[in-house]
Amino acid sequence: MDLNFGKKYKDFTKEVKDFCKKYKGIHFIDSSKVPLSGSFQSGEIKMTRSDWQKILIEKGYFARSIPSEYGGYGGESDIIKSRIIAEEFAKSKIPPPMGGQGIDMLVPTLLELGTEEQKQKYIKPTLHGEIIWCQGYSEPNAGSDLASLQTKGELIDGNWVINGQKIWTSTAQYSQMMFCLVRTEPNASKHAGISYLLIPMDTPGIEIRPLVDMTLNAGFNEVFFTDVTIPEENIVGKRGEGWAVANATLSHERGSLSDPNAMMNRLNSLIDRMKKETINGEKVINNPVYRDKLMKIQGKVIAFQSNSLRVLSAKLNKNQDVKIAGMIQKLVGTELRHELEGFAIDIMGELGTLYENSPNIRDGGSWQIAYMYFLGLIIGGGTSQIQKNIISERGLGMPKEPKVQQGA
Amino acid sequence: MYFGLSEDQIFFQDNVKKFLEDNAPIDVIRKIANEDDKTSKEDLHKGIITLGINNILIPEENGGLGLDLLFATAVSQSLGEGIATLPFTGSYVMAPIAIKYGANEEQRNFYLNEMSNNNINFSIGFSEFFGSRNESELSFSKNKVNGKTFFVMDFDYATHIMVSNKDGQLGIVSLESTGIEIVDLITVDKTRVFKEIIFKNTGVDILENTLSSKEAVDNAIDAGRIVIAADSLGASKAMLDKAIEYSKERKQFNRAIGSFQAVKHMCAEMAAELEPCYSILWHAAHSFDSNEKNKKIMACHAKSHISDISKMISKKATEVHGGMGFTDLLGLHYWFKRIGVNRQMLGSPEIVREEAAKSQGL
Known part of the structure; x- marks a missing residue:
């Protein structure tokens, strides 16, 4: 049993402590879009959340192991450093890097299974907080039995045409994009008929209705799709592989x-x-x-x-x-x-x-x-x-x- | 950074586990418990002494192994898992620790050397210090002890008994002294030996440093609590393993009962609560070994938390076995009772939690 992290990490802890001291009292000029992330409203240093993300990436305190060509720090993944950062930030009440489903779930998925174009196009702005993502998984009749989802996607003239409904969609009202599970292969078996699509939220035919939860916040939404048409290339993995793609991200969610x-x-x-x-x-x-x-x-x-x-x-x-x-x-x-x-x-x-x-x-x-x-x-x-x-x-x-x- | 048992600790733990599996199956345990089979018991004791469990915490200079409490904790898990009908926590953990902190140099060398040779075996009676009851009253005067200590543990092979008064001063009495009355106590757990002891002007060797400091009694009790918690954890693991195994074999409605969610969820609940018990247990032992300032809080929480989880598991695992769980035939009750007695030893959960609160200034 040895609970010490060693000298390298002692030095790193000191570096992070100094950083926290420097930015103590930081507050954002744009409002928080991450639920329960806390408010940090009392201080002299003002900046946007996006600028804060960029500072954290530059220091390697965020997006540490994400390659620099996609906007990350480009370092080795180091869970002890991540832990030290989280602990020191919490202790000194410095705002943690933005989380949310785009950063926590979509980015790791794209890194693992996305095309080069998708990585180039989406990861950097997501890390900077410029693209907010929501997750379109659950449906009214597909909860614990998620794979029975029925939102339909048909490939017509080089475009996906989507019809159906999602529910429990956090942050849909702020999001620019949704990663979404859609049934594209109606004749395949339950798990083999799903594809993982990336849908711009300003596409015509999307309607968002806030779903007020018991805290009286609209923490969730219902999202309705009527002939929503998106380009064919907005798919991660192949047709019918969406279930495997989604499982790669669900394992990211449970830990957090x-x-x-x-x-x-x-x-x-x-x-x-x-x-x-x-x-x-x-x-x-x-x-x-x-x-x-x-x-x-x-x-x-x-x-x-x-x-x-x-x-x-x-x-x-x-x-x-x-x-x-x-x-x-x-x-x-x-x-x-x-x-x-x-x-x-x-x-x-x-x-x-x-x-x-x-x-x-x-x-x-x-x-x-x-x-x-x-x-x-x-x-x-x-x-x-x-x-x-x-x-x-x-x-x-x-x-x-x-x-x-x-x-x- | 490494959180967990070392290879050496796991090796030692596995040896003890294997020894008990080979030499103390349920019918041997039953014989020792029901028929007071002294020969089987002594064979077990001799065998386990050759593994060195009596010497874990005795320094090398006194002929011991010079290992730490995490080792003792690892071993204790196996003793609980295998329902060892043997002394351990009092004789081989609390006694050497109390002597380390409480004895003067002469006392220390004498007792530790004799313990490592297995010439002296301690029984422990500290109830007067952490939870005195109507029955007890014990006082030291000069080199004499008078009164009663009402719940003495690990008496099996005792040659000496170490007692505490309400101030945490510790005295050692040889059982060859005059003025000792030994009363057999019968607990639900017949695999272990408990006594009430009455002293009448009995000669006592008071550990010198305990006259001015509670360090010895505090450390001995902290360590004892961690090691008893380990015993309960081992017993709980055994009960959960048996429940899972039984649920896969037993069929009703043409299905293994383990395929029913009601049964599955009981097992998942047990596992979900048991896993963090390993973590708090080893963490507490490590805090003790590295003398951290929160070591008392950790010891108290390890004891009270694991006592609660073990109680829950002892009930649920029995229920998974249905009617068979309730029988003597299956013998599940040996684990149930072990957990039940451990829960009260060295302080029931409420008493121990109050100590945790006080020791953090609340």
């Missing part, structure tokens, strides 16, 4: 939904809150029942954080087997975060119900927002129940459910 460092920060905010709040004249932190429950959650958070260190270690040391430890992160991380946020509401009691700009609200109402938001994450990206199927079948080798029907 539960961040143990963010969880630890939230736990520390909860402890601060419990020190401040009183009930019947006594500090909440001194109430034995609340104390015990807090400690119980702290134990779980430490276990989860230690587990992510173990998963990290396995990426650096090839002989370690952490298959199940990695597989459980989405399930455990989202459920635990939801529990933590919910407990914070309980320790505030009636005050914990306050919302929006109510008088007496604590921490900007963030506990209620996150409590609901993380229920969304428990469901999104493969529900907890789907996760349990994956863990038991692929992790524990338990037998699959007998198939009741075949085909799309």
